[in-house]
Amino acid sequence: MKIALVGNPNSGKTTVFNxxxxxxxxxxxxxxxxxxxxxxxxKKLYSGxxxxxxxxxxxxxxxxxxxxxxxITGNYIKEEAPDVIVNIVDAANLSRSxxxxxxxxxxxxxxxxxxxxTDINKKKGTRINCEELSRLLxxxxxxxxxxxxxxxxALVAATVRQLGxxxxxxxxxxxxxxxxxxxxxxxxxxxxxxxxxxxxxxxFTKDRNAQDRVDMILTHPAAGIPIFAAVMFLxxxxxxxxxxxxxxxxxxxxxxxxxxxxxTLIDAFKEQVSFLLEQAEANPFLTALLTEGIIxxxxxxxxxxxxxxxxxxxxxxxEDCGYMARAxxxxxxxxKKVGLSGKAVIPFIVGTGCAVPGIMAARTIPNQNERNxxxxxxxxxxxxxxxxxxxxxxxxxxxxxxxxxxLMYFAGIILILLCALLVNRITGSDPKGSYFIIELPEYxxxxxxxxxxxxxxxxxxxxxxxxxxxxxxxxxxxxxxSFDLSLQPVAEGMAxxxxxxxxxxxxxxxxxxxxxxxxxxxxxxxxxGFIAKENVxxxxxxxxxxxxxxxxxxxEMLEGAGTQVAAVFGITxxxxxxxxxFNLFSPPCFAAIGAxxxxxKDKRWLFGGIALQLAxxxxxxxxxxxxxxxxxxxxxxxxxxGGLIAVxxxxxxxxxxxxRRKKL
Amino acid sequence: MDLMTIQEGREHIIDRVQxxxxxxxxxxxxxxxxxGEPITVIARRWGSCTVxxxxxxxxxxxxxxxxxxxxxx
Numbered sequence: 001m002k003i004a005l006v007g008n009p010n011s012g013k014t015t016v017f018n019x020x021x022x023x024x025x026x027x028x029x030x031x032x033x034x035x036x037x038x039x040x041x042x043k044k045l046y047s048g049x050x051x052x053x054x055x056x057x058x059x060x061x062x063x064x065x066x067x068x069x070x071x072i073t074g075n076y077i078k079e080e081a082p083d084v085i086v087n088i089v090d091a092a093n094l095s096r097s098x099x100x101x102x103x104x105x106x107x108x109x110x111x112x113x114x115x116x117x118t119d120i121n122k123k124k125g126t127r128i129n130c131e132e133l134s135r136l137l138x139x140x141x142x143x144x145x146x147x148x149x150x151x152x153x154a155l156v157a158a159t160v161r162q163l164g165x166x167x168x169x170x171x172x173x174x175x176x177x178x179x180x181x182x183x184x185x186x187x188x189x190x191x192x193x194x195x196x197x198x199x200x201x202x203x204f205t206k207d208r209n210a211q212d213r214v215d216m217i218l219t220h221p222a223a224g225i226p227i228f229a230a231v232m233f234l235x236x237x238x239x240x241x242x243x244x245x246x247x248x249x250x251x252x253x254x255x256x257x258x259x260x261x262x263x264t265l266i267d268a269f270k271e272q273v274s275f276l277l278e279q280a281e282a283n284p285f286l287t288a289l290l291t292e293g294i295i296x297x298x299x300x301x302x303x304x305x306x307x308x309x310x311x312x313x314x315x316x317x318x319e320d321c322g323y324m325a326r327a328x329x330x331x332x333x334x335x336k337k338v339g340l341s342g343k344a345v346i347p348f349i350v351g352t353g354c355a356v357p358g359i360m361a362a363r364t365i366p367n368q369n370e371r372n373x374x375x376x377x378x379x380x381x382x383x384x385x386x387x388x389x390x391x392x393x394x395x396x397x398x399x400x401x402x403x404x405x406x407l408m409y410f411a412g413i414i415l416i417l418l419c420a421l422l423v424n425r426i427t428g429s430d431p432k433g434s435y436f437i438i439e440l441p442e443y444x445x446x447x448x449x450x451x452x453x454x455x456x457x458x459x460x461x462x463x464x465x466x467x468x469x470x471x472x473x474x475x476x477x478x479x480x481x482s483f484d485l486s487l488q489p490v491a492e493g494m495a496x497x498x499x500x501x502x503x504x505x506x507x508x509x510x511x512x513x514x515x516x517x518x519x520x521x522x523x524x525x526x527x528x529g530f531i532a533k534e535n536v537x538x539x540x541x542x543x544x545x546x547x548x549x550x551x552x553x554x555x556e557m558l559e560g561a562g563t564q565v566a567a568v569f570g571i572t573x574x575x576x577x578x579x580x581x582f583n584l585f586s587p588p589c590f591a592a593i594g595a596x597x598x599x600x601k602d603k604r605w606l607f608g609g610i611a612l613q614l615a616x617x618x619x620x621x622x623x624x625x626x627x628x629x630x631x632x633x634x635x636x637x638x639x640x641x642g643g644l645i646a647v648x649x650x651x652x653x654x655x656x657x658x659x660r661r662k663k664l
Numbered sequence: 665m666d667l668m669t670i671q672e673g674r675e676h677i678i679d680r681v682q683x684x685x686x687x688x689x690x691x692x693x694x695x696x697x698x699x700g701e702p703i704t705v706i707a708r709r710w711g712s713c714t715v716x717x718x719x720x721x722x723x724x725x726x727x728x729x730x731x732x733x734x735x736x737x
Contacts (some may be wrong), residue, residue, distance in 0.1 A: 003705065052667055060694060061691070061694035062694040064690065064694070065695065066687055066690050066691040067691065092719060093718065093719040093720050094719065095696065095718040095719050096695060096696055096717075096718040096719060096720055099694065099696070100694075144667055181693070184693065185698070185700075188696060188701075203720070204700075205719045205720070205721070206673075206675050206706075207673075207706040207714045208673055208707070212706050212707060212714065212721075215707065215714060216709075217706055219709060219712075219714075219723070221709050221710035221711060222707065268694045325723075329712055329723045331726060332711065332712065333711035333712070333725075336725070342725075364685070366688070366691075435683060435685065435688055435724070435725060435728040435731070436712070436723075436724060436725040436727075436728065437722055437723070437724040437725075437728055438687075438723050438724075439691070439720055439722050440714065440721040441721060468694055473736070592733065
């Protein structure tokens with residue numbers, strides 16, 4: 001048996017789906033979180049012996065597909081014919097939701113209505129006569145509060161009872177009218193009558209309430225942007241400077257009791273493995289492969305897990321409380337000036353967790369050019385996988401200065417704004433040509449338990465990636481570094497003859513203008529970074545034989561390790577900053593490029609996007625290194641002329657593209 | 665009168681929605697934003713305004729707010 005969860009955006013379909021199936025799909029207190037359909041089996045707790053598949057569909061306001069998500073939903077219901085439709089209705093907005101309901105009731109598919117968010121109605125003193133509603137709509141109505149899993153057993157039971165029954169059409173006169181605006185207006189007036197019959201309200205939506213007063217502050221033209229900046233700063237500060245590092249390094253209480261952090265535990269594990277292998281007199285090469293290549297590289301990446309998990313937790317809370325929709329309102333006027341939709345702020349914020357869902361979130365932007373621009377620019381926001389890279393460089397070169405991380409996020413935002421202008425110039429789209437409308441959901445207290453689950457599941461994915469893709473990459477890097485071209489082991493001090501050195505050298509030559517030296521290790525890290533950004537950390541750890549990148553015991557040691565790492569890398573601080581920026585803003589990992597490919601459809605946009613990212617990253621890091629070196633040493637750094645030529649070529653191509661558009 | 669000029673907090677009736685963007689107007693229709701329906705401006709600020717349509721709250725930019733003309737109830 002297959003049931004489809006259908007309803008308006010932000011009515012709680014995915015929350016119902018997660019509760020019924022035990023899955024952990026992303027939810028958020030705003031319209032348009034779910035952009036693709038998802039299927040899973042309902043838990044035995046609800047379905048008993050029967051096997052029921054639930055299908056979660058993107059939100060829709062009507063059967064006529066006006067948005068990309070509505071298209072998916074409409075097509076699914078018409079073509080896949082689910083056995084029963086579960087229509088999730090926002091009980092606080094019957095007058096809008098039931099429009100879609102009346103359309104669904106005409107499809108002839110048995111239906112059950114889940115009257116969701118009834119807790120909000122209770123709070124406001126709104127009463128809905130469910131029995132009457134059920135009688136008028138000729139289908140069962142079950143009251144639910146999906147966030148607390150209330151009413152779900154009754155909902156599934158009602159759904160099972162509906163299986164195989166015939167769904168009567170409640171308003172035959174409406175169904176017979178030819179489809180169109182006139183019929184839909186009648187439908188709305190029918191809904192109005194119906195709501196008047198079943199609903200009694202104490203609080204009216206048209207009256208200003210406490211939430212509106214909060215909105216006045218959060219979306220205030222002058223205060224809104226600083227508030228937004230403060231919220232985002234807090235998210236990054238807590239994850240990267242306050243809570244994250246404590247979880248990674250451990251915490252020593254005043255009485256001397258030390259709570260071990262993740263890195264401490266990993267180090268102990270690694271030492272134990274080395275010790276055991278030594279005792280067993282294992283092959284020294286295999287021992288090195290296992291401890292330095294595999295455990296070393298993977299643990300370097302896993303060590304940053306606490307920082308990433310805290311970030312996920314906070315982003316989840318942010319999604320849940322209803323602030324995201326307000327952030328789009330604040331940024332819309334600013335974004336419009338550079339030709340982006342205010343809705344693009346959602347892909348950018350989601351992108352700070354991971355670029356892939358960020359890129360997919362851009363689907364809710366109706367204007368195609370604005371949507372494409374958002375897809376191309378989302379990867380500029382440093383994502384969770386780039387966080388270890390930032391933390392590594394901040395720790396190694398800048399004594400863990402928090403400004404490094406903050407600077408990277410702001411650099412990302414500035415790049416997005418500048419590149420949006422450039423993209424508009426090149427494509428010639430009119431930034432003032434689009435309208436903006438977004439639903440403002442009711443604020444709610446974020447659900448800590450759900451955020452915790454979300455954090456764990458995304459943390460699990462991070463570990464999985466570290467244990468698979470990153471493990472393999474590290475092992476490959478270690479092997480390529482250990483053998484030369486004639487497959488003989490590389491002799492001590494002859495690392496430059498290894499296979500890896502040969503492969504990475506051409507890239508290293510290209511990186512001289514931003515690094516000041518030709519370092520094949522750095523080049524290799526950049527290349528493996530395209531597979532997954534955490535690889536930058538893993539590869540550097542393997543190549544330079546250092547895995548303890550976050551330190552364990554207090555500040556002095558931390559500084560000690562930092563300087564040590566910096567000395568091993570053999571580049572200046574300015575070069576480190578430039579290299580970090582190059583890795584952050586160059587084309588993202590394969591997964592994100594795949595997502596860009598899926599969303600952009602037109603290959604010109606895809607290749608344009610990748611070229612833009614590469615050009616921007618190279619130009620920016622070149623400028624940072626050369627200008628920085630000029631300021632700190634009084635003369636430009638190595639590779640200046642070569643880099644300058646490359647940057648001038650980029651500038652010429654960009655100017656050419658802009659002029660071509662002008663002529664057209 | 666359009667949404668940018670009417671008094672905040674007072675219910676009005678939509679007279680016309682004229683954006684020149686058919687897809688958008690169809691979308692607005694499904695929200696219940698079309699001629700003959702009530703609409704209330706909750707608050708206005710630089711660049712946008714918040715409105716109540718049916719039992720939902722929406723924020724729209726000035727351009728869209730100007731494209732929706734209303735009459736007194």
